[in-house]
Amino acid sequence: MKLYEHAISETVEKIKTKEIKSCEVVQSILERIDNIDKKLNAFITVFHDESVDRAKYIDQKIKNGKPLGALAGVPIAIKDNICLKNKRTTCGSKMLENYCPPYSATVINKLLSEDAIIIGKTNMDEFSQGSSAETSYFGATRNPWNLDRVPGGTSGGSAAALAANETIGSIGSDTGGSVRQPASFCGVVALKPTYGRISRYGLIAYASSLDTIAPFGKTVKDCAILMQVLSGKDTKDSTSVDENVPEYEKLMGNSIKQMRIGLPSEYFSDGICPDVKEAVLKGVKVLESLGAVIEETSLPSLKYGIPAYYLTATSEVSSNLARYMGIHHSHRSKKTKDLIESFKTSRAEGFGPEVRRRIILGTYALSRGYYDQYYLKAQKVRTLIMNEYLNAFKKYDVLIGPVSPFPAFKLGEKINDPLQMYLSDIYTITINMAGIPAISIPCGLSSQGLPIGMQIIGKHFDEGKLLKIASVYEKNCNVSNIIPNI
């Protein structure tokens, strides 16, 4: 087995026991990136020299017998919307093509204090807007399982890099499915946490009330390790929550006997691809065979999810992206001299078509006379959806459904049809609306050999339970052992 193929847990173990050196792991990863990223385009920036230097530093620490962090010497790839001090952080946009933040996100500081190595910044849909990692100014990322297919979005780079063993672990962000859908398309695990579980400080905002930073892992255990590092209240983020962080790894592998699992009929409705439905239901059968109690249920308000989500998200986008007008940190057009003209031209040049579309939609939805009808109504729907989920959790420990109605689609297939593209988020967005956690775990391959993801959804701060069920499932199915051949 090559060093780049290992999971986080194995890598840390081997480095700590001095079986291997961090330098060797980093070297192996960098070579892998050099060899295959031309095909995938998963990275926007790779830190060759810095990673080697840091690996040497960690190795020295080990040699000197200094105390080590939970991620000692492990290369981690970071989605390019998470600020890393003095390193280009682009958000996949021309607008921030040369932007270097003067500070690091809280999650970066947490990773570094656990001795992780930031190996590079990954490609993404521009400002996290898209569902396929195709809207990036730096070109589309491709799916390692099939290079004609998309890796999913918006954290497509982080998912593809991990699936193709270009990194040992990776971090993304999830606003409407942006880690779960690419995880399912690429055959890796991703956990979208409860809103407020992980600090957003330093995450470049797309839709603030829905954005979450989220870990990917080759295994469920890796997700648990990263969750442990990333979770917790941050005084810099008022929306982060001071809630006890359990020891996730200890919860894993325990029995799931008598656990009550609900299957919402809305998650298995008409639009679903038969392969997906079959794979997910097969996964559910496995859990049933392990002692879980399965029952069908219904959450009728979910049908309002797409319009309510896009009204909320685009409204927030129109405000969050207002700061990019070429004055002090973003792209400034060279074509104009007049101030207002400069704002307009800089924005027209700096943003791609999907971002411009969402800014216009959101600006409209918040306009005088429309606020009640659109934004406010969307918030009411949001409350309705959350209450329906919470009601369901009175009866069930978790809910299970697919992550996406279909496996990875072809590049260019939906990019010119925004409505079709938006519909690919149908099973993921309502979870962000409710602020609850959900894990995406591989549950088989389609007839065309593409990964399919199963989604396990829990109530607020119940990440531990999701990790537990996912780990039991993983152990009994060996699904995370299937890797793409690239």
Added chain:
Amino acid sequence: MKYEVVIGLETHAELDTESKLFCGCSTKFGSEPNTQTCPVCLGLPGVLPVMNKKAFGLSLKTAVALHCEINQFTNFDRKSYYYPDLPKNYQTSQNYFNIGNNGYVDMVVDGEERRINIHNVHLEEEAGKLVHPEASDANYSLVDFNRAGVPLLEIVTQPDMRSIEEVENYMQTLRNILLYIGVSDCKMQEGSLRFEASISLREHGSTVLGNRVEIKNLNSMKAVLKVLAYEMTRQSSLLDDGKEILLETRLWDDVDAVSRRMRTKEDAHDYRYFPEPDLVPFWINQEWIDETETAIPELPVCRRQRFVDELSVSDYDAGILTEDKSLADYFEECVAISQESSKELSNWIINDVLRELNEQKLNVQDFVISPKMLTELVEIKPTIGSSIAKEVFAEMVNTGKSAPVIVKEKDLTQMDDTSELNEIVVKVIEDNPKAVEDYGLGKKNALAFLIGQTMKITKGKANPKILTELFKQRLSSISK
């Protein structure tokens, strides 16, 4: 005037906090441009605001002091507009759940109580400042973000004011309240207190409001009064000519003393308010409101009335004393220490203390003469006389010594021993036969001359009352 004027006022007061509203940067005035900034107040990608609890508390205090209904559930909203001095191109402000609504300010106009209703009080962040280069051919402007994110309180009245005098009175009264409760330093020269006015005219007796003109950019009370006078003339002559007043926003040009159109209603901003998702809503519990109420000192209008009713100070003097909270505190401290009449103490403060403070540009808290020292002076005054008391006061200012010490050191106690004085009087009469003769001829200033001579000998310590009596007695016996 032929028309009734209807005026409303928005007051922007920078809150007196050490740090900015959403970050730890200093709010100090006058530093080098962009030295008091950080990623948060620069609105860099990825940053989040954290509420300054003190600023929030000061806002609550103001809302309570202005008798507002407190929104126990309060929230912040984003107000969107594009301007290069606004780092995020939205201002985090309040729109849907202001911290306070429906309050009022009571004031005294021509001795009558007058109530101005407050529409709302809300908290928001300051913008930065554009700096335009002096060279006329310069083709750039710079932005200073030191001020960006300073906590700013906005106090909005109903259109309740009916004259420029009322507006002036309201601004003074409000400023006093803000100073009294210690929420803002109200330094207009540093932009801590700014105004926006709205003004419309209508026929007397009409209940319909006329078209309203808003005027922004008013950096002093003087500017407010000037622009309102200007607008009243401009609008009434338009109405006289049968022309319509346009619903518009105008800017005041202090140099040319004119208001100019900034924008009309058609291109009015749509601020697209929506709840700030980066802050959680705030719940103000009753306990917090009660605590705040207790912490609010007696406000100037009430205090002034109490000074008149209980301390026999004239209404005019009470007005002066209560204009500055620390001066009123100083006065009350004196009254508490001393048995002397409060009238006498207030005279000393208004005439002598205030004159010194103005000359030295001092606050009363920093004044060398403490309330205790002033009362000592007033108490010792009967033994030294008024004119020497003034000299002692000056000496106290210069040396910081107490009145009894100065009186003792300089042996200033008044001579009021009749027999001692009599000897001197006899001697003065002997030495000045010409003056005695003049007195006999009925020349009035002869007596003053003789008293002056005596004062010279006694270094001013002779009790003038006794002295006058003695001279009169002796001179009348001579002329007989």
